[in-house]
Amino acid sequence: MKILLFLLLLSISFAINGQELYVSSEPASNMPSKSIGFRLNNEIMPPYRNALYGVDNKRYMFRQNAEVMLGLSKKWMFHFSMFSGTFHQSYYKFEGINLYTKFRFLSKDNVQSHFRMAAYAKAAVISNDIQYNDINLQGDNSGFAGGIIATQLLHKFALSFTGGYNHSINNLKYKLKPSQPSCAYNYSFSAGYLLFPFKYKNYRQTNINLYFEMLGKTNPQTAEHYIDMAPAIQFIINSRMRLEMAYKRQLAGNMLRINNQSILIRFEYNIFNAYK
Amino acid sequence: MKRCIAKLILICIFIIAQISAHAQFVKAELVASGLTCSMCSFATQKQLQSVPFIDTIGTDLNHTTFLLSFKKDSVIDFTLIKKKVEDAGFSVASLVLTFHFDSLKVDNNYHLYYQNSLYHFINLKSRILNGNTKLKLIDKGFVSDKEYKKYRKVIDNHTSEQAGNTRIITHVYHIIVL
Numbered sequence: 471m472k473i474l475l476f477l478l479l480l481s482i483s484f485a486i487n488g489q490e491l492y493v494s495s496e497p498a499s500n501m502p503s504k505s506i507g508f509r510l511n512n513e514i515m516p517p518y519r520n521a522l523y524g525v526d527n528k529r530y531m532f533r534q535n536a537e538v539m540l541g542l543s544k545k546w547m548f549h550f551s552m553f554s555g556t557f558h559q560s561y562y563k564f565e566g567i568n569l570y571t572k573f574r575f576l577s578k579d580n581v582q583s584h585f586r587m588a589a590y591a592k593a594a595v596i597s598n599d600i601q602y603n604d605i606n607l608q609g610d611n612s613g614f615a616g617g618i619i620a621t622q623l624l625h626k627f628a629l630s631f632t633g634g635y636n637h638s639i640n641n642l643k644y645k646l647k648p649s650q651p652s653c654a655y656n657y658s659f660s661a662g663y664l665l666f667p668f669k670y671k672n673y674r675q676t677n678i679n680l681y682f683e684m685l686g687k688t689n690p691q692t693a694e695h696y697i698d699m700a701p702a703i704q705f706i707i708n709s710r711m712r713l714e715m716a717y718k719r720q721l722a723g724n725m726l727r728i729n730n731q732s733i734l735i736r737f738e739y740n741i742f743n744a745y746k
Numbered sequence: 747m748k749r750c751i752a753k754l755i756l757i758c759i760f761i762i763a764q765i766s767a768h769a770q771f772v773k774a775e776l777v778a779s780g781l782t783c784s785m786c787s788f789a790t791q792k793q794l795q796s797v798p799f800i801d802t803i804g805t806d807l808n809h810t811t812f813l814l815s816f817k818k819d820s821v822i823d824f825t826l827i828k829k830k831v832e833d834a835g836f837s838v839a840s841l842v843l844t845f846h847f848d849s850l851k852v853d854n855n856y857h858l859y860y861q862n863s864l865y866h867f868i869n870l871k872s873r874i875l876n877g878n879t880k881l882k883l884i885d886k887g888f889v890s891d892k893e894y895k896k897y898r899k900v901i902d903n904h905t906s907e908q909a910g911n912t913r914i915i916t917h918v919y920h921i922i923v924l
Contacts, residue, residue, distance in 0.1 A: 489782055499780075502789040503833035544833045579780040579837035580890050581810075623782060664783065670807030673788050709788035740785070742792035742834075 489662035489679040490621050490628040493702035493716040493734065497630050497660075498586035498621035500547045500574050506744040507539035511736045515557070518729040527729065531557050533565075533609055545574045553609040557728060558598040565609050566596035566642070572619075584623045590634070591616045597642040603694055604687065604727035605638045605654040613638035617656070630660040636687075651689040658685045677706035685718070689725065696723025702734075712738035768850040769860055771822065771843065772878060774814045778831050779839035779890065781810045786836065793830040799823070810839075821861050825917060828887050839890055841883045842924065847875035852923075862916040868900050869922050880924040888919075897922075 490497040501507060515531040533555030540548045549570035556562055569592065576587035592615040594607035605611050617634020636654045640646055666678040681704065686697040702716035713736070720730035781787055787807050794803050794812060799820035804813035816822055824841060831838050852858075853872035858865040865881070883889070884897045901920050 491783065491785070500835050502793065502835050505789065544835055574835075577780075577837070578891065579839070580892065581777065581779045581839045584780045623780070628782065670784060670787075672807070673784055673791075673805075675784065677783055677785075679783070706783055706785050709784040712785075740789075742789045743796055 489664050489681070489704075490623065490630060490660075491679065491704065491706075491712065492630060492660045492662060492683060493681055493704060493714045493736065494683045494685060494700040494718065495630065495632050495658045495660050496572065496590065496619060497628075498574060498576075498588040498619040500545060500572060500588070501539060501541040501740070502742055503541050503544045504745055505541040505740055505742045507541075507738060507740040509535075509537035509539065509736060509738045511535040511537060511734060513555070514733045514735070515729040516731065518731075520730075523726045525726070525728075529556075529560065531555070531729070532562075533557050535609065547572050551608070553596070555609065557609065558601065565598050566594065566612070568592060568594035568596075568607055568609075584621075586621050588619045588621075589616070590619060595642065597644075599644045600638075600641055600646055600650060602726050602728050603651055603689060603692060604696070604725055605636045605651065605689070607636065607638075610728070611638040612641045613652075615656075628662050630658075632656070632658040632660075649692075651691040651694070653689070653691060655688045655690070656686065658683060660684075673709040677704075679704040679706070681716075683716075684721075687725070694723075694725035696725045696727065697721050710740045710742070712736070712740075714738075768848050769858060770846040771816070771860065772846050773816070773844045774824075774827075775840075775842045775844075776812045776814060776827065776831070777839040777841075778810045778812065778834075778836045780836040786810075786834070790831055790834040790836060793834045794827070797826055797830055800827075823917065824883060824888070824919065832887075837890075838888050841888045843881045843883065843921075844878050845875075845881055846878050850875045859915075862914065864915045864918045866918060866920050867923065868897070868920055873923075875923070881921040882924055884920050884922055 490499060513533040517529060518527045535551050535553050537549055537551045542548060551568045553565040554562060555565060572588050572590040574586060574588040578585045592607050594612055596612045598610060607613055607615055615634055615636040617632060619632045621630040634656045636656060638652050646652060660683040662679055662681040665680050667675050681702040683700040685700055688695040698718050698720050700716050700718040702714055704712060704714035706712055716734040718732045778790055784807060787810060791803055794800060799817050799822055800814055801817045802815045828838050851874050852867055854870045856867040886894050
Protein backbone atom coordinates (compact mmCIF):
# COMPACT_ATOMS: atom_id res chain seq x y z
CA MET A 471 0.00 0.00 0.00
CA LYS A 472 2.91 2.34 0.77
CA ILE A 473 4.36 1.67 -2.67
CA LEU A 474 1.01 2.53 -4.16
CA LEU A 475 0.79 5.85 -2.37
CA PHE A 476 4.36 6.63 -3.37
CA LEU A 477 3.62 5.91 -7.03
CA LEU A 478 0.52 8.05 -6.91
CA LEU A 479 2.35 10.96 -5.31
CA LEU A 480 5.19 10.53 -7.79
CA SER A 481 2.80 10.70 -10.71
CA ILE A 482 1.17 13.82 -9.29
CA SER A 483 4.42 15.62 -8.59
CA PHE A 484 5.84 14.90 -12.03
CA ALA A 485 2.66 15.84 -13.82
CA ILE A 486 3.46 18.05 -16.75
CA ASN A 487 0.33 17.70 -18.80
CA GLY A 488 -2.84 15.82 -18.13
CA GLN A 489 -3.49 12.85 -20.36
CA GLU A 490 -6.69 10.92 -20.44
CA LEU A 491 -6.21 8.36 -23.20
CA TYR A 492 -6.13 5.63 -20.59
CA VAL A 493 -4.87 2.18 -21.49
CA SER A 494 -6.71 -0.12 -19.05
CA SER A 495 -9.91 1.93 -18.80
CA GLU A 496 -11.96 4.36 -20.89
CA PRO A 497 -12.13 8.13 -20.25
CA ALA A 498 -15.44 10.03 -20.16
CA SER A 499 -14.33 11.86 -23.31
CA ASN A 500 -15.36 10.39 -26.63
CA MET A 501 -13.61 9.88 -29.92
CA PRO A 502 -14.36 12.63 -32.49
CA SER A 503 -17.57 12.53 -34.48
CA LYS A 504 -17.29 10.72 -37.81
CA SER A 505 -14.01 9.04 -36.95
CA ILE A 506 -13.18 5.35 -37.19
CA GLY A 507 -10.55 3.62 -35.08
CA PHE A 508 -9.01 0.16 -35.26
CA ARG A 509 -7.37 -1.62 -32.36
CA LEU A 510 -5.43 -4.81 -32.04
CA ASN A 511 -5.15 -5.85 -28.40
CA ASN A 512 -2.75 -8.59 -27.35
CA GLU A 513 -3.01 -9.96 -23.85
CA ILE A 514 -0.34 -12.23 -22.44
CA MET A 515 -0.44 -14.15 -19.17
CA PRO A 516 2.53 -16.02 -17.70
CA PRO A 517 2.18 -19.44 -15.98
CA TYR A 518 0.19 -19.12 -12.74
CA ARG A 519 -0.32 -21.39 -9.79
CA ASN A 520 -2.70 -20.81 -6.91
CA ALA A 521 -2.91 -23.85 -4.60
CA LEU A 522 -5.81 -22.38 -2.62
CA TYR A 523 -8.12 -22.52 -5.65
CA GLY A 524 -6.43 -25.37 -7.44
CA VAL A 525 -5.39 -23.17 -10.36
CA ASP A 526 -2.26 -24.48 -12.06
CA ASN A 527 -1.64 -22.98 -15.48
CA LYS A 528 1.77 -24.18 -16.62
CA ARG A 529 1.84 -22.37 -19.95
CA TYR A 530 1.85 -18.83 -21.33
CA MET A 531 -1.62 -17.80 -22.45
CA PHE A 532 -2.52 -15.41 -25.24
CA ARG A 533 -5.62 -13.51 -26.34
CA GLN A 534 -6.05 -11.30 -29.38
CA ASN A 535 -8.87 -8.84 -29.64
CA ALA A 536 -9.62 -6.98 -32.87
CA GLU A 537 -11.67 -3.88 -32.13
CA VAL A 538 -13.42 -1.40 -34.43
CA MET A 539 -14.42 1.94 -32.91
CA LEU A 540 -16.90 4.38 -34.36
CA GLY A 541 -17.62 8.00 -33.37
CA LEU A 542 -21.29 8.35 -34.26
CA SER A 543 -21.61 11.88 -32.95
CA LYS A 544 -19.68 14.15 -30.63
CA LYS A 545 -21.41 12.46 -27.68
CA TRP A 546 -21.99 8.90 -28.77
CA MET A 547 -19.55 6.15 -29.75
CA PHE A 548 -19.48 2.41 -30.39
CA HIS A 549 -16.87 -0.36 -30.08
CA PHE A 550 -17.18 -3.78 -31.66
CA SER A 551 -14.70 -6.45 -30.51
CA MET A 552 -13.86 -9.99 -31.58
CA PHE A 553 -11.86 -12.26 -29.31
CA SER A 554 -9.67 -15.26 -29.96
CA GLY A 555 -7.05 -16.90 -27.81
CA THR A 556 -5.66 -19.73 -25.73
CA PHE A 557 -6.94 -18.71 -22.27
CA HIS A 558 -9.33 -21.64 -21.93
CA GLN A 559 -7.62 -24.32 -24.04
CA SER A 560 -4.13 -24.98 -25.33
CA TYR A 561 -4.93 -24.08 -28.96
CA TYR A 562 -6.19 -20.86 -30.59
CA LYS A 563 -9.96 -20.56 -30.76
CA PHE A 564 -12.48 -17.86 -31.66
CA GLU A 565 -14.04 -16.92 -28.33
CA GLY A 566 -16.84 -14.50 -29.15
CA ILE A 567 -17.76 -10.85 -29.56
CA ASN A 568 -18.72 -7.83 -27.53
CA LEU A 569 -20.37 -4.47 -28.13
CA TYR A 570 -19.61 -1.36 -26.13
CA THR A 571 -21.30 2.01 -26.34
CA LYS A 572 -20.56 5.21 -24.48
CA PHE A 573 -22.58 8.41 -24.23
CA ARG A 574 -21.04 11.62 -22.89
CA PHE A 575 -23.80 13.48 -21.08
CA LEU A 576 -21.85 16.20 -19.31
CA SER A 577 -19.01 18.40 -20.49
CA LYS A 578 -17.66 21.42 -18.66
CA ASP A 579 -14.73 22.76 -20.64
CA ASN A 580 -12.35 25.50 -19.64
CA VAL A 581 -8.96 26.25 -21.18
CA GLN A 582 -6.94 24.53 -18.49
CA SER A 583 -9.47 22.20 -17.00
CA HIS A 584 -12.47 20.16 -17.90
CA PHE A 585 -14.90 17.84 -16.24
CA ARG A 586 -16.76 15.24 -18.23
CA MET A 587 -19.16 12.46 -17.41
CA ALA A 588 -20.31 9.57 -19.55
CA ALA A 589 -22.47 6.47 -19.24
CA TYR A 590 -21.54 3.19 -20.87
CA ALA A 591 -23.18 -0.12 -21.66
CA LYS A 592 -21.63 -3.38 -22.77
CA ALA A 593 -22.93 -6.73 -24.00
CA ALA A 594 -20.89 -9.85 -24.72
CA VAL A 595 -21.55 -13.24 -26.32
CA ILE A 596 -18.78 -15.73 -25.52
CA SER A 597 -18.39 -19.44 -26.18
CA ASN A 598 -15.66 -20.34 -23.63
CA ASP A 599 -16.05 -22.65 -20.68
CA ILE A 600 -16.78 -20.70 -17.47
CA GLN A 601 -13.91 -21.65 -15.18
CA TYR A 602 -13.37 -18.63 -12.96
CA ASN A 603 -15.33 -16.23 -10.74
CA ASP A 604 -13.93 -13.05 -12.29
CA ILE A 605 -16.80 -11.83 -14.51
CA ASN A 606 -14.99 -10.49 -17.55
CA LEU A 607 -16.98 -9.49 -20.63
CA GLN A 608 -13.70 -9.03 -22.53
CA GLY A 609 -13.54 -12.64 -23.64
CA ASP A 610 -14.43 -14.82 -20.65
CA ASN A 611 -18.15 -14.30 -19.95
CA SER A 612 -21.36 -13.63 -21.82
CA GLY A 613 -23.40 -10.90 -20.17
CA PHE A 614 -24.23 -7.25 -19.76
CA ALA A 615 -22.58 -4.34 -18.05
CA GLY A 616 -23.23 -0.67 -17.48
CA GLY A 617 -21.66 2.16 -15.58
CA ILE A 618 -20.61 5.75 -15.16
CA ILE A 619 -17.28 7.43 -15.94
CA ALA A 620 -16.15 10.79 -14.59
CA THR A 621 -12.96 12.42 -15.88
CA GLN A 622 -11.42 15.58 -14.49
CA LEU A 623 -8.58 17.44 -16.11
CA LEU A 624 -7.29 19.68 -13.36
CA HIS A 625 -4.85 22.13 -14.83
CA LYS A 626 -2.18 19.66 -15.85
CA PHE A 627 -3.34 16.43 -14.31
CA ALA A 628 -6.02 14.07 -15.60
CA LEU A 629 -7.93 11.83 -13.20
CA SER A 630 -10.72 9.44 -14.04
CA PHE A 631 -13.10 7.28 -12.08
CA THR A 632 -15.25 4.44 -13.39
CA GLY A 633 -17.94 2.58 -11.50
CA GLY A 634 -20.06 -0.15 -13.03
CA TYR A 635 -22.20 -3.23 -12.65
CA ASN A 636 -21.62 -6.51 -14.50
CA HIS A 637 -24.12 -9.31 -14.99
CA SER A 638 -23.02 -12.63 -16.44
CA ILE A 639 -25.30 -15.10 -18.19
CA ASN A 640 -24.66 -18.61 -19.51
CA ASN A 641 -22.00 -18.80 -22.19
CA LEU A 642 -22.99 -20.23 -25.56
CA LYS A 643 -22.13 -23.86 -24.79
CA TYR A 644 -21.43 -23.70 -21.07
CA LYS A 645 -23.76 -22.83 -18.21
CA LEU A 646 -22.93 -20.87 -15.07
CA LYS A 647 -22.45 -23.33 -12.21
CA PRO A 648 -24.50 -22.72 -9.04
CA SER A 649 -21.33 -21.81 -7.17
CA GLN A 650 -20.36 -19.16 -9.74
CA PRO A 651 -21.43 -15.53 -9.27
CA SER A 652 -23.67 -13.78 -11.81
CA CYS A 653 -22.97 -10.22 -10.75
CA ALA A 654 -19.99 -8.05 -9.96
CA TYR A 655 -19.21 -4.40 -9.31
CA ASN A 656 -16.19 -2.93 -11.03
CA TYR A 657 -14.42 0.30 -10.22
CA SER A 658 -11.27 1.98 -11.41
CA PHE A 659 -9.18 5.02 -10.70
CA SER A 660 -6.81 6.32 -13.38
CA ALA A 661 -4.20 9.04 -13.63
CA GLY A 662 -2.08 10.06 -16.57
CA TYR A 663 0.49 12.59 -17.67
CA LEU A 664 2.50 13.64 -20.64
CA LEU A 665 6.20 12.77 -20.42
CA PHE A 666 7.25 13.99 -23.84
CA PRO A 667 7.30 16.38 -25.68
CA PHE A 668 7.91 19.29 -23.34
CA LYS A 669 6.94 21.60 -26.18
CA TYR A 670 4.82 20.68 -29.17
CA LYS A 671 6.36 21.39 -32.55
CA ASN A 672 4.20 19.55 -35.08
CA TYR A 673 1.76 16.67 -35.53
CA ARG A 674 4.54 14.21 -36.44
CA GLN A 675 6.21 14.51 -33.07
CA THR A 676 5.79 11.35 -30.98
CA ASN A 677 4.03 11.89 -27.65
CA ILE A 678 4.97 9.66 -24.72
CA ASN A 679 2.42 9.32 -21.94
CA LEU A 680 2.60 7.48 -18.64
CA TYR A 681 -0.40 6.14 -16.78
CA PHE A 682 -1.10 4.67 -13.42
CA GLU A 683 -4.40 2.90 -12.92
CA MET A 684 -6.07 0.92 -10.16
CA LEU A 685 -8.76 -1.54 -11.17
CA GLY A 686 -10.96 -3.38 -8.74
CA LYS A 687 -13.83 -5.83 -8.75
CA THR A 688 -16.20 -7.17 -6.10
CA ASN A 689 -18.56 -10.14 -6.30
CA PRO A 690 -21.29 -9.50 -3.70
CA GLN A 691 -22.72 -13.05 -4.00
CA THR A 692 -19.46 -14.83 -3.19
CA ALA A 693 -17.79 -12.07 -1.13
CA GLU A 694 -14.77 -12.15 -3.45
CA HIS A 695 -12.80 -9.14 -4.50
CA TYR A 696 -9.52 -8.01 -5.98
CA ILE A 697 -7.66 -4.83 -6.71
CA ASP A 698 -5.04 -4.55 -9.46
CA MET A 699 -2.53 -1.89 -10.28
CA ALA A 700 -1.84 -1.25 -13.95
CA PRO A 701 0.99 1.10 -14.89
CA ALA A 702 1.22 1.79 -18.62
CA ILE A 703 3.31 3.55 -21.23
CA GLN A 704 1.85 4.98 -24.41
CA PHE A 705 3.34 6.32 -27.63
CA ILE A 706 1.21 8.53 -29.86
CA ILE A 707 2.70 8.48 -33.33
CA ASN A 708 1.83 10.91 -36.14
CA SER A 709 -1.12 12.14 -34.05
CA ARG A 710 -3.22 9.23 -35.27
CA MET A 711 -1.58 5.99 -34.02
CA ARG A 712 -1.25 4.68 -30.51
CA LEU A 713 1.17 2.00 -29.36
CA GLU A 714 0.82 1.15 -25.69
CA MET A 715 1.74 -1.39 -23.09
CA ALA A 716 0.21 -2.02 -19.67
CA TYR A 717 1.33 -4.39 -16.95
CA LYS A 718 -1.45 -5.42 -14.63
CA ARG A 719 -0.75 -7.03 -11.26
CA GLN A 720 -2.98 -7.93 -8.37
CA LEU A 721 -2.26 -6.02 -5.17
CA ALA A 722 -4.85 -7.65 -2.96
CA GLY A 723 -7.76 -10.02 -3.35
CA ASN A 724 -9.37 -13.37 -2.76
CA MET A 725 -11.11 -14.00 -6.08
CA LEU A 726 -10.80 -17.18 -8.11
CA ARG A 727 -9.34 -15.75 -11.29
CA ILE A 728 -7.37 -16.91 -14.28
CA ASN A 729 -4.16 -15.12 -13.29
CA ASN A 730 -2.91 -12.44 -10.96
CA GLN A 731 -0.88 -10.67 -13.62
CA SER A 732 -1.02 -9.90 -17.33
CA ILE A 733 0.54 -7.78 -20.03
CA LEU A 734 -1.46 -5.84 -22.59
CA ILE A 735 0.12 -4.64 -25.83
CA ARG A 736 -2.16 -2.56 -28.02
CA PHE A 737 -1.91 -0.92 -31.41
CA GLU A 738 -4.51 1.62 -32.44
CA TYR A 739 -5.02 3.52 -35.69
CA ASN A 740 -7.51 6.36 -36.08
CA ILE A 741 -9.02 7.88 -39.20
CA PHE A 742 -10.53 11.27 -38.42
CA ASN A 743 -13.38 12.60 -40.55
CA ALA A 744 -13.64 9.15 -42.11
CA TYR A 745 -17.13 9.62 -43.53
CA LYS A 746 -19.55 12.45 -44.32
CA MET B 747 -45.81 50.12 -56.33
CA LYS B 748 -43.38 47.66 -57.91
CA ARG B 749 -41.05 50.54 -58.76
CA CYS B 750 -41.19 51.79 -55.21
CA ILE B 751 -40.21 48.36 -53.87
CA ALA B 752 -37.39 48.07 -56.41
CA LYS B 753 -36.09 51.50 -55.40
CA LEU B 754 -36.32 50.60 -51.75
CA ILE B 755 -34.34 47.40 -52.32
CA LEU B 756 -31.72 49.33 -54.29
CA ILE B 757 -31.41 51.89 -51.51
CA CYS B 758 -31.06 49.09 -48.96
CA ILE B 759 -28.35 47.37 -51.00
CA PHE B 760 -26.59 50.72 -51.40
CA ILE B 761 -26.70 51.36 -47.65
CA ILE B 762 -25.47 47.83 -46.84
CA ALA B 763 -22.69 48.18 -49.42
CA GLN B 764 -21.71 51.51 -47.86
CA ILE B 765 -21.51 49.99 -44.40
CA SER B 766 -19.68 46.91 -45.61
CA ALA B 767 -17.16 48.98 -47.51
CA HIS B 768 -15.93 50.30 -44.17
CA ALA B 769 -15.15 46.81 -42.95
CA GLN B 770 -13.29 43.85 -44.40
CA PHE B 771 -12.82 40.52 -42.63
CA VAL B 772 -9.18 39.43 -42.59
CA LYS B 773 -8.60 36.31 -40.43
CA ALA B 774 -9.60 34.52 -37.23
CA GLU B 775 -7.77 33.03 -34.28
CA LEU B 776 -9.47 30.12 -32.56
CA VAL B 777 -8.45 28.73 -29.18
CA ALA B 778 -9.90 25.30 -28.40
CA SER B 779 -10.32 23.97 -24.89
CA GLY B 780 -10.34 20.45 -23.53
CA LEU B 781 -7.47 19.26 -25.73
CA THR B 782 -4.77 17.24 -24.01
CA CYS B 783 -2.60 15.75 -26.74
CA SER B 784 -1.53 16.18 -30.34
CA MET B 785 -4.12 13.58 -31.39
CA CYS B 786 -6.87 15.85 -30.02
CA SER B 787 -5.46 18.83 -31.95
CA PHE B 788 -5.12 16.75 -35.10
CA ALA B 789 -8.75 15.57 -34.84
CA THR B 790 -9.85 19.20 -34.47
CA GLN B 791 -7.70 20.26 -37.44
CA LYS B 792 -9.25 17.49 -39.56
CA GLN B 793 -12.75 18.71 -38.63
CA LEU B 794 -11.82 22.31 -39.51
CA GLN B 795 -10.40 21.17 -42.86
CA SER B 796 -13.87 19.98 -43.82
CA VAL B 797 -15.28 23.53 -43.55
CA PRO B 798 -15.74 24.70 -47.17
CA PHE B 799 -14.94 28.39 -46.64
CA ILE B 800 -11.71 27.89 -44.65
CA ASP B 801 -8.64 28.37 -46.82
CA THR B 802 -5.62 27.70 -44.59
CA ILE B 803 -5.18 26.50 -41.00
CA GLY B 804 -2.07 27.41 -39.05
CA THR B 805 -1.54 25.79 -35.66
CA ASP B 806 0.05 26.66 -32.37
CA LEU B 807 -0.08 23.24 -30.68
CA ASN B 808 1.26 24.47 -27.36
CA HIS B 809 -1.63 26.89 -26.96
CA THR B 810 -4.19 24.73 -28.83
CA THR B 811 -4.70 27.66 -31.16
CA PHE B 812 -5.75 27.54 -34.82
CA LEU B 813 -5.09 30.48 -37.13
CA LEU B 814 -7.74 30.49 -39.82
CA SER B 815 -7.70 32.27 -43.16
CA PHE B 816 -10.74 32.21 -45.38
CA LYS B 817 -11.42 31.81 -49.07
CA LYS B 818 -11.95 35.10 -50.88
CA ASP B 819 -15.54 36.25 -51.28
CA SER B 820 -16.89 33.31 -49.31
CA VAL B 821 -19.69 33.71 -46.78
CA ILE B 822 -18.33 32.83 -43.37
CA ASP B 823 -20.38 30.99 -40.79
CA PHE B 824 -18.73 30.98 -37.36
CA THR B 825 -21.46 28.73 -35.98
CA LEU B 826 -20.28 25.96 -38.33
CA ILE B 827 -16.70 26.44 -37.08
CA LYS B 828 -17.96 26.08 -33.50
CA LYS B 829 -19.89 22.93 -34.44
CA LYS B 830 -16.78 21.37 -36.01
CA VAL B 831 -14.70 21.96 -32.87
CA GLU B 832 -17.49 20.41 -30.78
CA ASP B 833 -17.72 17.46 -33.18
CA ALA B 834 -14.07 16.75 -32.48
CA GLY B 835 -15.09 16.49 -28.82
CA PHE B 836 -13.86 19.87 -27.62
CA SER B 837 -15.06 23.45 -27.11
CA VAL B 838 -14.23 26.91 -28.39
CA ALA B 839 -12.45 28.83 -25.64
CA SER B 840 -12.14 31.99 -27.73
CA LEU B 841 -12.66 33.14 -31.30
CA VAL B 842 -10.98 36.44 -32.16
CA LEU B 843 -11.72 37.97 -35.55
CA THR B 844 -9.45 40.45 -37.26
CA PHE B 845 -11.37 43.03 -39.30
CA HIS B 846 -9.86 45.81 -41.37
CA PHE B 847 -11.78 49.02 -40.79
CA ASP B 848 -11.64 52.22 -42.75
CA SER B 849 -12.60 55.04 -40.37
CA LEU B 850 -15.69 53.35 -39.02
CA LYS B 851 -17.34 55.29 -36.24
CA VAL B 852 -18.75 52.91 -33.65
CA ASP B 853 -20.35 53.22 -30.26
CA ASN B 854 -22.03 50.95 -27.77
CA ASN B 855 -24.76 48.83 -29.39
CA TYR B 856 -23.44 49.63 -32.87
CA HIS B 857 -24.71 47.19 -35.52
CA LEU B 858 -22.26 46.12 -38.17
CA TYR B 859 -23.92 44.28 -41.03
CA TYR B 860 -21.37 42.11 -42.78
CA GLN B 861 -22.32 39.41 -45.26
CA ASN B 862 -25.45 37.78 -43.82
CA SER B 863 -24.50 38.48 -40.23
CA LEU B 864 -25.13 41.21 -37.73
CA TYR B 865 -22.24 42.05 -35.41
CA HIS B 866 -23.49 43.77 -32.32
CA PHE B 867 -20.81 45.77 -30.44
CA ILE B 868 -21.23 45.77 -26.68
CA ASN B 869 -19.38 47.35 -23.75
CA LEU B 870 -17.92 50.00 -26.02
CA LYS B 871 -17.29 53.73 -25.74
CA SER B 872 -17.74 55.83 -28.86
CA ARG B 873 -14.63 55.59 -31.06
CA ILE B 874 -13.36 55.37 -34.63
CA LEU B 875 -11.97 52.02 -35.79
CA ASN B 876 -9.10 52.20 -38.23
CA GLY B 877 -6.87 49.50 -39.70
CA ASN B 878 -6.73 45.92 -38.42
CA THR B 879 -8.84 45.54 -35.30
CA LYS B 880 -9.42 42.46 -33.17
CA LEU B 881 -12.99 41.61 -32.23
CA LYS B 882 -13.95 38.81 -29.90
CA LEU B 883 -17.17 36.83 -30.14
CA ILE B 884 -18.80 36.49 -26.73
CA ASP B 885 -21.89 34.43 -27.54
CA LYS B 886 -22.60 31.08 -25.88
CA GLY B 887 -20.23 28.41 -27.11
CA PHE B 888 -17.67 30.91 -28.42
CA VAL B 889 -16.20 31.60 -24.98
CA SER B 890 -15.94 29.48 -21.83
CA ASP B 891 -19.15 29.14 -19.82
CA LYS B 892 -17.55 31.21 -17.10
CA GLU B 893 -16.85 34.10 -19.46
CA TYR B 894 -20.25 33.86 -21.12
CA LYS B 895 -21.96 34.29 -17.76
CA LYS B 896 -20.21 37.67 -17.48
CA TYR B 897 -21.89 38.95 -20.65
CA ARG B 898 -25.11 36.96 -20.52
CA LYS B 899 -27.35 39.70 -19.16
CA VAL B 900 -26.24 42.28 -21.74
CA ILE B 901 -26.59 39.77 -24.60
CA ASP B 902 -30.10 38.72 -23.51
CA ASN B 903 -31.25 42.37 -23.39
CA HIS B 904 -29.97 43.03 -26.89
CA THR B 905 -31.49 39.90 -28.39
CA SER B 906 -34.99 41.23 -27.67
CA GLU B 907 -34.07 44.62 -29.19
CA GLN B 908 -33.18 42.95 -32.49
CA ALA B 909 -36.54 41.20 -32.80
CA GLY B 910 -38.01 44.00 -34.93
CA ASN B 911 -35.18 43.99 -37.48
CA THR B 912 -36.39 43.26 -41.03
CA ARG B 913 -33.07 42.54 -42.75
CA ILE B 914 -32.22 39.03 -43.91
CA ILE B 915 -29.75 38.01 -41.26
CA THR B 916 -28.68 34.44 -40.72
CA HIS B 917 -26.56 35.02 -37.63
CA VAL B 918 -26.32 37.59 -34.87
CA TYR B 919 -22.98 37.78 -33.08
CA HIS B 920 -22.17 39.85 -30.03
CA ILE B 921 -18.65 41.22 -29.99
CA ILE B 922 -16.27 43.22 -27.90
CA VAL B 923 -13.32 45.19 -29.26
CA LEU B 924 -10.00 43.98 -27.89
